[in-house]
Amino acid sequence: MKIKFFPIAVFMLLIMNKSQAQIDYNNVPEVTQKIFINDANIQKNPSTNLGIGDILIEDGLIKQVGVQLTPPIDAKIIEADSAYAYAAFIDAMSHIGIPKSDEKRKRPDVKFKGFPPNKVAGITPQLKASSFIEHDDASIKSLRESGFAIAHVVPRGKMLPGQGSVISLSGSSSQDMIIKDNYSMFLQFTGASGVYPNTIIGVMAKWKDLYYKAHYHNKNLQSYKINSSGIKRPKEDKVLNALIPVTEKSMPVFMKTNKAKDIFRAIALQESTGYPLVLGDVKQIGGAENKLKEKNLTVLLSVGLPKAEKEEKKDSTITDESKKALMKRKKESYTAYLSQAAQLEKAGIPFAFSFLSSKPKDLKTNIQKLIKHGLSTEASLAALTTNPAKILGIDKIAGTIDKGKLANIILTDNPYFEKKSRIKYVFVEGQMTEIKEVKKKKKGGARGKGKENLIGKWTYSVDVFGTQQTGNLTISEDGDDLKIEFIADSNPDEISEGRDITYEDGNLTYVVTVDGGGQEMDIEISLDFEGDQFTGTASMEGMESLPMEGNKISSPEK
Amino acid sequence: MLKITKIALSILFSTCLFGQSETGDVLIKNGTLLTITQGDKENTDILIRNGKIARIQKDIQPTNDIKVIDATGMFVMPGIIDAHSHIGIDAVNEATNPVTAEVWVGDALDPYDINIYRALAGGVTISHAMHGSANAIGGQCETIKHRWGVEDPEQMRMKDAPKTIKFALGENPIRVHGEGSRIVPNTRMGMEQVFRNAFEDGKKYAAEWDQYSKGLSKMAPEYNIRKETLAGILSGEIMIHCHSYRADEILMLMNVLEDYGVNKICFQHVNEGFKVAPELAKFGAYASVFSDWWAYKFEVYYSTAYNAAILSKNGVVTSINSDSRELIRHLFHEAAKTQKYGNLSDNDALKLITFNPAIQLGIDDRVGSLEKNKEGDVAIFKNHPLSIYAIPQYTIVDGIIRFDINNDNADMRIDIDPEEIIPSFFESSTHNHDNCMEGVSEFLFEHKH
């Protein structure tokens, strides 16, 4: 993979120029660009621990790493107090910073469904992820606070949404953030709705068509350059031009391949042409492991894991014996999914993590599960740092704590992969973010963020563009899980139930399906509980979030 | 001796890893062999070595290491071949355009489809996984071997089987494109022009590239995978399998093909084939039919269950297919119906699901009968396969036992959902006769009149 990245110095200069351009007395600027981290337990890279040492950051770069360094007089000193320092993490593929499209999902009005405009067909390889990124999108902050400094962002869309950009998770504009623009081509087996290519077979055929079209287009462009006299001028074509680097094998293709089947298909598609291929958002490797090894391919594992084993549904449909057998098979399958990462490690297949369809905040708990199933912490750290750095071609500037690299560092109070660890600081190119400790509440404690506090009946009201919709919410315990039922005052006969429920530190999220005029719609609800009150949002794809609040009416009798 | 075999085996297996699919050895003893091409042989053994039929004779002595099946009292026939099915694939119809020659169901094979195992449990070793019938020129198909257990889709393919493509006439493409999207074809007249137009495209495209490859033009013509495929049909590289019902449309397509010099075609369903059996025979066209489906739509209202018999007796190479994940499980029974409807002999009836579909798929030199050097695809039955009491006992693909009634765990899934314990219960609907139209409902009836 060819590496084309911005000269770092120019990049930094841009940032500083900007911060000096405007007088802003609402903020007080940093006094110095030098930071000295004192007495940290430094994990230079996945296999090397330096012990207690110091790190000097200057102009966003690591200036010095060593034992018992002397802090310069003009540096701000951070007392690490033996906190653990790691290279900040690198997200190998996600949609971080790109808001979900507001376009309503409606059937495009295309006369000839077999020949839709490229945009409708989901074929926009000329677009760059960086042009969609909103630097203040909440997802960027959330990823950074999870310990990440760099992300490889690919656009949202269907078959060929565009090119991936490698960005730094700091900066005051999306331009500032770009480390590598048009770094990768993002390809998915996702058909367009109602038009060609609609199915996976349509998408795969279309890809082959585009690939060879671009190949010959490029050939024609080249020969036209050499001799253009008496030859029909080849027409410019944005889509084909964008694909030329892929046909020249200088731009890697990142694919979304959730299942083993997708992996096999992606490989079969690539086999005859041989462009660099990265298999992304992999949830199931299954029988594809040998093939991965044989082809020496890179894998990005999805951080999302199957849901933990729950007691089987209350469906008495099968005789006990066969039910037992079915449960056993399910359990084996669950274990196999969780053991995949360990198996990749054993097989020597390099992998990193991607976040296309999972949340950064699940990262640690899920990696712990993988570690429980045999993955080493060294490989886990490599998958978060050195491997993605290599995959993204930025291993010269990121992925380890070494002199000259970007000052992308995290400090944790305990070794990161331990359950009780907490990230205290994240440095992204020297910019420091201190992560405030969310105080763990005692269960049913005074602050009211324990799970027990939720149990009971609540009123709610949603502000639907000015009108208040009200109703009741009943939260109860269902084994280890929560059960949420709610009834809208406008339709007291219908009880809706929440699913995909998560609860953490006072934040409750769930999804509810409602009937929106004959069409089922999923509403994602996120509520922050504080004592007997909550506030939050209800959001739906393609609509802005609606504010929501509520009060407790009653608790269950004790 | 044993050592040598072991080494041979390990060499064999090492080649398996790289592209070749796994093969096996098995000796089937004392069965009644229904060879299809060389008569029935009682009390005869059949030895499969390295996935190929090595010997057929009485009293073959087993070597130490070989798996032996005692088929005493059983019937041993070639693995059943289904010339029309949609199992083992994840997409059937790219229904967005009347011509989608470039799409290929072989791109989306699904080795986890439980219907493959269920077909094996009905003695079927090979099926022709086809694109659907939404388009006049649909996608390319794939001939798959039922190697249940493999996970790499590449291992499902019957390597080097000729390429085939699905065409469709009549109501389905008209419903989707004419009625659904208000574009040509809306009639059987329009259908003809869609083919002529596409073939012209393919012809022109081939000529342009020919010029280029001879260095007569400097610039490469615009690459177009669709036209490339159409050119492949005209050159005879890709064989047409055409969904068809009515006699007139069958004649139409043969006329068009004659004009473009295409001389090979297998008509699928071809419910009114019996009306033009002499014309089909003269053209050399094949017919792959249902045993008794009719009246599920208007174009099959004037049908007869005697279709296969009439076609066969008129010299048309005929097969009986399933087009259904239900019927594929008992094609032996579907073939038996030709004895009810048309008095076919046992051998002629069995030919409809073995040798004839092999001819239609261009694989008759490799499978479709029990002959020396053919591939070791075998189905073993308790009771004669044409009896209603026939029960498949073993199904063998390339010498490997892929179905064994005594070694069947009920739950034979490979890909287990890590979250779901009890797989969903599906209410059975009455027979779905439009498997060919899978995935197209959203394209129908957008414009009502």
Next chain:
Amino acid sequence: MKLLTINFILCFAFFSISNAQQITKATTGIFLLKNGKVYTHDNGVIKADVLLQDGEIKEVAEMIEHPGAKKFDCKGMTIYPGMIDSGTKIGLGEVGAVSLTQDHNEIGEFTPHMEALTAVNPNSVNIPVNRVNGITTALTVPSGGRFPGTAALINLNGYTPEEMYANFKGVVFNFPSSGKRGRWDRRSDEKIKKDEEKARKKINDFWEKAKLYAKIHSSAKRSDLDYNPQLHALMPAVNKTAPLLIEVNKKSDILSAIKWVNKNDIKAIFTGVSEGYLVTDSLVKYNIPIITGPILNNPSRASDHYNTAYSNAGKMQKAGLIVAIRTNETENVRNLPYNAGFAAAYGMGTEEAFKAVTINPAKIFGISDKYGSIERGKVANIFVADGDPFETKTKIKFLFINGYNVPLESRHTYLYDEFLER
């Protein structure tokens, strides 16, 4: 004969679909079936002649002589009672995809008053095509809503629905299902459960109303009662004078249906019953008659044994249930013997499977005094065959329905005759 056929075909092609019963006329009279063997359910095959007269089996005995009778030489053949398909749409649908020819699915969820018999087309091309395989009688069943209508048992010969009617009707009830409707059904388990509960509540309301209606109807207040066709149609079921045909398949649904039937004190016949083999104990305990099929069907779950549908009927029968078999077909009711044949091969045995398409449905429908076996006084529904009726090779030689000698002809045989040698 050939010329005649061509004429028929031409008529057919040029004029209309439904006006011509284009086969040779069935004739009635006194028929004597000589030299054959008679199939009995419990005494095996016996040597006997059979005399048919006035639409009935007049006599079954050795060496019958009747001077006025038309004789049918059945030498080497066996005389069987006509087969009964316990669930079809025959007569209610002509061309599957042409909706205007489909008369089995009325609009509305609660339409028990829709009478299948009303819409049976005696001249449907389907009827001859199917009966020539020895199926003389079929239950024709409306489909669609929760209570789609009243099914009717018909003989597959006659000029009017009344002539065809075989003395059984039953209201159909599609029990709320907690299964998925098809592969496209993307509802979550919770949603399915909710839908099912909602449906259950609705039917309970409906049933309560029906009970009240029936109560008032049988009381002195009858004259005050506003006629309600929906509730009226349920009266026989509510009063237990007729059974309710309850379509139910999934195990948990079957158990719920049993509870519902007991709670409401209903005479029920369960139809479908694909997972009946898992709950035979409960079904036996409440002695519920079963109509199951199609036997030639895929398993309902991905994890099921491949032969689940083949073996279900046999398992239920062996557990002690009375089981009848249906095809659930419209134009291919002729595959009834093959459905029964597969059940026979996969555990039920030929004799029991044959009962499941003859005497068992007759018993379930309460008409075994007239149907289901070859006995004196029963309706003359008979076919004569040269072998095991389940075997595909077997040929039907003579067919009698309702005392008529029915020609073994249909569109399918005519097309064969015309086009074999063109």
